[in-house]
Amino acid sequence: MKDVIIKEFEYNQAGLDELKEKTANGEKNLEESILFEYPTVYIINDDKKDKYRQKYNVYVGETNNIYQRTSQHLKDDIKSREDWELLLKAQQAKMYVVGHEHFNKSMTLDLEDKLMLYMSSVESVKALYNRRTNQQKYYYPHEEAQDIFNSMWNKLNKKNSILFPDMALLQNLAIFKASPFHKLTEEQLFAKEQILTTVKEALKKEETGQLVMVSGEAGAGKTVLMSNIFNELVNGKENLKIHLLVNHDEQVKVYEQISKKLGWGEKAVLKPTTFINNHQKQNAKVDVVFVDEAHLLWTQGKQSYRGKNQLDDLLGLAKVVIIIFDKNQVLNTTQIVEEKKLELLEQKAKESGNFIHLKNQMRMDAEKETIEWIRNLIDEQKVTILRKKDEKYDLQVFDSPYELEENIKKKNKLDVDSDYENGISRMIATYDWEYKAKGTDEDGKPWRVKIGDWEKPWNNQIKRKKRKNKSIAYDMSWAEQPETIEEVGSTYTVQGSDLNYAGVIIGPSVKYRDGKIVFDKEKHANKAALYNRTLSNGKKQSFAEELMRNELNVLLTRGVHGLYIYAVDDELRKVLKKALQY
Structure with missing residues (x-):
């Protein structure tokens, strides 16, 4: 297959x-024919300094x-759209035109989506x-699209590495993983x-309270x-009145970045x-509310x-409320939904x-047997x-936190001013240390997380540095900050994030006794998960064990390519090591 052609x-x-x-009419070489007579993709950009950055x-x-x-862009679009006028008035605006002899309409639409991603x-x-x-399904020759895109991006990277950074760097960012431009699966479509x-049917009515409930485990x-x-x-x-809500600081950062870029x-x-608080005070109704997590x-x-x-x-303020809900990721008692209430919510969604x-x-890029092993650990305790050793997913249990740290750092191979070789890998732990x-x-x-003579800062304790690498954002989520390789994160810092390799410290609140994993709330430090909840019938109930199990679920399902475990409890550590018989 021949290479892509790019003209600037x-x-x-x-x-x-x-x-x-x-x-114009006249003699053309093959490259010019491909660029000017075939379908093409193109990128137009201005170029200006914003403080110290491009x-x-x-x-x-x-x-x-x-x-x-x-x-059309130069002469007509500027009359109706402010963004085109800004591009035209920019002093150093450029256009990259990309062609290939196998381009057709379906492929260029596909590559346009990949470029936006x-x-x-x-x-x-x-x-x-x-x-x-413009998501494309199957077309000829769709199997070539990714190779052509890779070639195109690498060539663009050589022309301008600030505008077109290394692909691997982008793939590891939280903003990439939450982008709306990913190709959806058949199930998602x-x-x-x-x-x-x-949404279309609900907008025709003046009623509020239509509920859409999307469930599924982490990584679905x-x-x-x-x-x-x-x-x-x-x-x-x-022109809908529409909002996206999320009750998680790290995810708010990610969505705010997307929102700014996409307007x-x-x-x-x-x-x-x-x-x-704002909408109830003003008695202001909206059309659609999305709630992640x-x-x-x-x-x-x-x-x-x-x-x-x-x-x-929210149901009283919006015509449609679309919620992403996973009861196995509830982490404290203020978020507990009573079983009957949850059943009613599901019933309300199912009836409509x-x-x-x-x-x-x-x-998790893992074999079925590996995922079942992790799920048994969490769900069945x-x-x-x-x-069977998983050739795709690296699952290991270590004898000390030193070994865990050493191996996570090997996977991370971090160079603050350069790139991540294996992507983002971090140490995270059950909430068993005060913070x-x-x-x-x-x-x-x-x-700090302290285990014997080993200790590490615990949750956002290290001061962040400014980056020399202009293609890395300052305001990144906890997992993306380079310094956090020297910290241990909790569910509150890592929930919603992907890690290439997750180094999980299972703290002293999780033990192995009489052939089963048990939870010791006396060793747990998250007070929000420990106090009793007053139910609608007036009775008080503890949800500590359920919430501690959910915490383990969040931590053990973070790793895309691998899970490294150190368990503080001796019996748990021994049985985990013995379980990996390959």
Whole structure:
């Protein structure tokens, strides 16, 4: 297969004239014929300094006639769209035109989507103007598309490494993993059509409270599905009042980055409490509310939230509320949904045909036997024998935290000013060590995970450095910050993130006794998971064991390519090591 052809032009009238000269009648070589007579993809960008960094406004497109399309952008689009006027007025605007002898309409649409996926994840891209998605299924020759894209991106990287950073760097970013431009699976596409149909019907009515419930285990593709639908609706012609809510600080950062790049709107992404307080005060109804990680919604009042149940409040404010819910990721008692209430919610969604369960597991690149072993550990609290070594997924148990740290750092191979060779790998742990957002421990030191003579800072204790690498963002989530390789994170810092290799410290609250994993709440430090919850019938009940099991679920399912475990409890560590018989 021949290589892609890339030509660079000035994005202005002179550049258009140069294009016109190339497309005029006369002799053309093969490269010019492919660029100017075949379908092409193209990138238009300006180039300016924003404080100390390069910042770009970018448009990605595809066309069957590059000259005609460029002429339309320069002469017609500026009359109706401010973004095109900004690109035209930019002093150093450029256009990259990409061609290949195998390009057809379906492939260029596919590559356009891939370009938007990667460019929407580049920190130096301030705004991405083309926000449409045109997902292609099968076409000839679809099997070549990824190789052609890789070749195209690598060539663009050589031309401008700030605008087109290394692909591996982008693939490891949280903003990439939550991008709306990922190609959806058949299961996700079916769910998307179902949700869009529900929204369309609900918008015809003046009623609030239509519930859509999307469930599925960690790694089922729930976030990508939600991001994709939200992006389509927010850029639709209906001009909807629409918001995306998430009650998790690290995920809020990710969605805010996406929102800025794609022009979702200043207040499109909010925390639930902020949204509820503002809209109830103004008695302002909206069309659609999306809630990622809805299992983190509060189901009782707090100082900042005077209501009784955030989901009930949201249903009263929006025509449609679309929630991503996984009861196995609830982490503290303020988020507990009573079993009867949960059954009623599911029933409400099912009766209207709006209960969607995603079955595919897309995070852990592991064999079925490995995933079943991990699920037995979490769900059944049993340690089964795993006799077959997984060639795709690296599962190991270590004798000390020193060994765990050493091996996670090997996988991380971090160079702050360069790149991640194996992506992001981090140490994370059960919440068995004291931590407060402010202050220090009794010794005046940062909060630490201490096991014998081994210790590490615990949860956001290390001061962040500014990056020399201009393609890395300053405001990254905990897992993406290079310094956090020297920390141990908890569920509160890592929930919602992917790690290539997860180094999990199972603390002293998780033990192995009488052939089963048990939870010792006396050794657990997360007070929010320990206190009793007053139920609707007035009785008090402890959910500590359930919440501690959920915590283990969140931690053990973070790793994409591998899971490394150190268990503080001697009996648990021994039985885990014995279980890996390969």
